[in-house]
Amino acid sequence: MRPSQITALSTAALILGLLPALAGGQWVKIFTSTTCFALAAMGAGFMYARLGMVSLAQVALMGVGGWVTLRLNHATALPFEINLALGGMAASALGVALALPALRMRGLYLALVTLMVAGGFEVVFTAFQFPNGGPGFWGVGTSFSAPMRRPVLATGDPAFLRYALVVTALGFLLIEAHRRTAPGRAWALIRRSEAAALASGVNVTLYKTWAFGLSGLLAGLGGGLLAASLGLLDASTFRASESVLLFALVIVGGARFWYGAILTAILYRVAPGLLNSWGVDADLALVFFGAALLHAVITAPGGIGGQIAALLSREARHDRA
Numbered sequence: 497m498r499p500s501q502i503t504a505l506s507t508a509a510l511i512l513g514l515l516p517a518l519a520g521g522q523w524v525k526i527f528t529s530t531t532c533f534a535l536a537a538m539g540a541g542f543m544y545a546r547l548g549m550v551s552l553a554q555v556a557l558m559g560v561g562g563w564v565t566l567r568l569n570h571a572t573a574l575p576f577e578i579n580l581a582l583g584g585m586a587a588s589a590l591g592v593a594l595a596l597p598a599l600r601m602r603g604l605y606l607a608l609v610t611l612m613v614a615g616g617f618e619v620v621f622t623a624f625q626f627p628n629g630g631p632g633f634w635g636v637g638t639s640f641s642a643p644m645r646r647p648v649l650a651t652g653d654p655a656f657l658r659y660a661l662v663v664t665a666l667g668f669l670l671i672e673a674h675r676r677t678a679p680g681r682a683w684a685l686i687r688r689s690e691a692a693a694l695a696s697g698v699n700v701t702l703y704k705t706w707a708f709g710l711s712g713l714l715a716g717l718g719g720g721l722l723a724a725s726l727g728l729l730d731a732s733t734f735r736a737s738e739s740v741l742l743f744a745l746v747i748v749g750g751a752r753f754w755y756g757a758i759l760t761a762i763l764y765r766v767a768p769g770l771l772n773s774w775g776v777d778a779d780l781a782l783v784f785f786g787a788a789l790l791h792a793v794i795t796a797p798g799g800i801g802g803q804i805a806a807l808l809s810r811e812a813r814h815d816r817a
Contacts, residue, residue: 524653526769528725531660532558533742534761535667535718539711540743541751541760542671546683547707550607552739553594554715556617559734561587561716562723563626569645569723570629576647576724580663583723584716591712595705614736621731628728644727653725660721667714668754679706741785748788750801759800763788 536554543549565583568574597609627635629642650659674680682703685693693700723729745763750756763785768778792799798806 523769524657525725526765528653528657528660529722530761530765531657531664532718532722532725533764534664534757535721536715537742537746537749537760537764538664538667538671538757539714541746541749541757542675543707543711544743544746545751546675546680546687547704548687549602549704549707550610550743551594551708551711552607552611552736552743553614553617554711555734555739555742556614556736557587557591557712557715558719558722559617559621559729559731560590561719562729562734563621563719564716565720565723566627566644566729567635570627570635570642576645579645580717580720580724583720584713587716587719588709588713591708591710591715592705594712595708599701599704611736611740614739618731618734618736621734625731626723626729641728644724646724656725660725663717663721667717668757670710670714672754674710679703683707741782744789745785748785748792748799750799750804752798753801753805755804756799756801 536558540551540554543551561583563583564586565579568579568582569576572579594610594613597606601609624634625636628637629635629640630637646656647659650656682693682698685696685698686700686703690700719729722733742760742764745760746756748763749758749760763781767781767784771778771781788800796803
């Protein structure tokens with residue numbers, strides 16, 4: 497096992513064991529939300545790092561996963577795990593639909609198309625809201641909210657935080673498994689040159705669609721976990737501007753590194769929470785995010801994750817010397 501893998505496993509075990517025990521009250525909710533958004537950031541990061549494709553619909557796909565999970569929770573007696581999986585699959589299917597324009601577009605044009613999709617979902621979520629146990633197809637009631645089921649072993653907030661951390665760790669392993677097998681090699685070749693990939697026999701259509709579906713699955717799982725954590729979702733959480741902000745923070749955190757998604761989610765959720773706890777307007781975080789994005793674009797294209805990797809590499813060389 498490589499040192500980087502040992503570090504990753506040790507960090508995951510430490511977070512899983514200590515974070516729910518040390519966090520209290522509202523911070524358990526904040527850390528659970530951070531874990532959910534780490535899944536979405538993971539999907540956006542691997543698409544950008546492996547294929548060079550920009551998707552600005554990740555937060556909207558989280559909303560889709562959350563909507564389906566909530567609807568199934570209130571309309572059926574299925575276990576939470578099945579509802580979560582179906583919510584992830586629904587978001588994955590929409591991710592595959594998003595891949596259709598990606599087959600002919602790249603760069604700015606693809607980003608604009610996915611942003612328009614995110615804007616469309618924002619309108620739908622605002623108009624119809626999220627299910628809360630009401631009647632009809634949309635399942636929205638005006639004066640009540642039915643309870644949201646959780647896993648049997650994770651009914652309390654600290655236990656559910658551990659559950660979300662385990663799901664997120666499995667998401668990281670899923671990405672790593674793809675990276676080390678045929679899809680990862682195909683994506684790397686497509687990023688270098690689609691013409692070369694086609695000449696080498698790579699099915700570009702299949703692997704682009706695969707990437708969008710996988711990214712949508714991760715976002716949908718994050719949305720389902722967020723629904724179970726909060727019990728009820730709000731349309732303002734899934735605005736199109738939030739997708740843009742999340743992708744910008746993916747660049748800041750470092751799209752090429754597994755811990756980049758964690759750093760992204762921490763910046764996205766924990767930083768505003770800290771400002772609120774200090775009595776400072778959370779919107780001030782946007783100023784810091786803008787400065788951090790400029791720094792990443794100009795001097796640190798690998799983001800914070802790249803800087804951490806470079807530091808660890810220097811320390812390793814120094815130790816060997």
